[in-house]
Amino acid sequence: MSTTSNMNLTLKVWKQKNKDTKGKFETYNAKGISPDMSFLEMFDVVNEGLISDGKEPIAFDHDCREGICGMCSMYINGRPHGPKQGVTTCQLHMRSFKDGDTIVVEPWRSAAFPVIKDLAVDRxxxxxxxAAGGFVSVNTGNAKDANNILIPKPEADEAFEAAACIGCGACVAACKNSSAMLFVSAKVSQLALLPQGKIEAQQRVWDMVHQMDEEGxxxxxxxxxCEAExxxxxxxxxxxxxxREYLISTAISKK
Amino acid sequence: MSNSGFLKSSIGKKFLMGITGLFLISFLIVHCFVNALIFINDGGHTFDLGCEFMGTNWIIRAMEIVLFAGIILHIFQALILTLDNRKARPIQYDSYDGAANSKWYSRWMGLLGTLILMFLIIHLSHFWIVSRFTNHLAHTKEHALPGQETMFDEMKETFENLWVVILYSLSMVSLGYHLLHGFQSAFQTLGLNHKKYTPLIKKIGVAFSIIVPLIFALMPISIYMEWIK
Structure with a gap:
């Protein structure tokens, strides 16, 4: 355990009953917070205090708490997942804040991500x-041998980097236009870059982009x-x- | 996959923004080149010849119509996209730290564009309307009827006023920042992103955004300071 002293913080948190009601900020005090806690653990402490006082806890999404599920959608002090780069909220530690700080926590704000409750949004x-196109069609039956389609390493790497997307929605939250293009493009790319995905690439990009537009x-x-956050x-x-894929897909379509 | 939905799609609308943006950039090159003829400093003789060519060549005159169409389309698409984007975030963030993840001019393209549009209206009333819709200007001094002036004379008169010079110079700062984002952004929108060439495109974009508005701004400044006679 760290020997640095615990912190007292003020939280300004968005409270909203459901997607149909108007939300508002409420202020909470987080007392005795260890700098080694994750941001979500700090919320756990605050919620335990609220529950023991007979008050309603703050609703927030979380699952894996190791940065791979993409659930912890918190917009902290004007940035998705808080002040650090390349981390989710569960990977953000309280040492990033100072004793006495006021922290503003909001849900992702997008018409396409309605608030379920407080900080939890429907993604x-x-x-x-x-479902509109982020898949490859394969025959059922025995699994094929690994590596029977050779893929150049640089392309495999590029596809892998795109596939690292966890669908957390930080791109939408960060974007001043609430655009989902980084998410959709990562999903289009991870498949379009590989031979198995190239076959349906044209139809896929069309379907996914149109679904994206329909979602608002x-x-x-x-x-x-988006890239920065x-x-x-x-x-x-x-x-x-x-x-590029979308423009080419439109240009060469036969319909 | 049909072409009908293309212009209604987000990427289709962006494509129109990018392609009209690049077209307007190509116009800036021509406009800057012809106007830079004043720097030859021969009493406007070469510049007036340039203006005569631009005013009488039928290809240029036809492109003038395409240019206005391009400007209108660029503005119209920008409005549609902005309204769409407003709808996509009905409740704004209480605290928003845009500076942490993006350049201010990339977030304020609409404002910069509006400033440029306001400048454009004033600029057109200074020169374009005078040359097209009044009988005030002759192409060259040799052809001038009594009471007529050339475009160079008109330019000198306009830029005698300090406020006009300041307005033009500040507007070129807006144009510079608009281009600083717009130039490389247009290539990205058209899907022209490549590990090898994108850094080069970005460098050219930065150079273009500084050099072209600077040359434009130097025109009223040089005339006001009487470096050009």
Missing amino acids: SSFDRIM FGNCTNTGA CPKSISLENIARMN
């Missing part, structure tokens, strides 16, 4: 985009905020690839 719009996400203006450092190159 099923991402699931519907995936905004339009990309290339500010690069992405916990998995997904590159803007993917957005260019998606644009």
Whole structure:
């Protein structure tokens, strides 16, 4: 355990009953917070205090608490997942804050991510985009031998980097236009870069982009905020690839 | 996959922004080149010849219509995209730290564009309307009827006013920042991103965004300071 002294913090947290009601900020005191706690553990402490006082705890999403599930959607002090780069909220530690700080915590704000309760948002719009085209069609039967389709290492690496996307929605939250293009482009790219995915690439990009538009996400203006805030450092190159694939798909379609 | 939905899609709308943006950049090159003829400093003789060519060549005159269409389309698409984007985030963040993840001019393209549009209206009333819709200007001094002036004379008169010079110079700062984001952004939107060439495109973009507005700004400044006579 660390010997540095514990901190007292003020939290300004968004409280909202459900997607149909208007939310508002409420202030909480977080007392005796260890700098070694994760941001979510700090919330656990605050919630335990609220529960023991007979008050309603703050609702927030979390699952793996090791930076791979993408659930911990908190917009902290004006940035998704807080002040550090390349981390999710569960990987953010309280040593990033100082004793006496006021921390503003909001949910992802996007028409396509309605608030379920407080800080928990409904990201099923991402699931519907995936269902529209984020897959490859394969025959059932025995599994094929590994590596029977040779893939150049650099391409495999690029596809892997795109596939690192955990669908957390920080790109949408960071974007001033609430655009989902970094997410969709990563999903388009991870498949389009590999031979198994190339076969359906044209139809896929069309279907996924149109589902994205239908969900009510905004339009990309290339500010690069998504790339800067992405916990998995997904590159803007993917957005260019998606644009390119979409333009070519439109240009050469027979309909 | 049909072409009908293309212009309604987010990428289709972005594509129109990017392609009209690049077209307007190509216009800036021509405009800057012709106007830079004043720096020859021969009493506006070469510049007036340039203006005569631009005013009488039918290809250029036809492109003038395409240019206005391009400007209108660029503005129209920007409005549609901005309204779309507003709808995509009905409740704004209480605390928003944009500076942590993006450049201010990339977030304020709409404001910079509006400043440029306001400048454009004033600029068109200074020169374009005078040359197209009044009988005030002759192409060259030799052809001037009594009471007529050339475009160079008009330029000198306009830029005698210090406020006009300041307005033009500040507007070129807006243009510079608009280009600083817009130039490389247009390539990204068109899908022209490549590990080898994108750093080069970005460098050219930065150079273009500084050099072109600087040359433009030097025109009113040089005339006001009487470096050009």
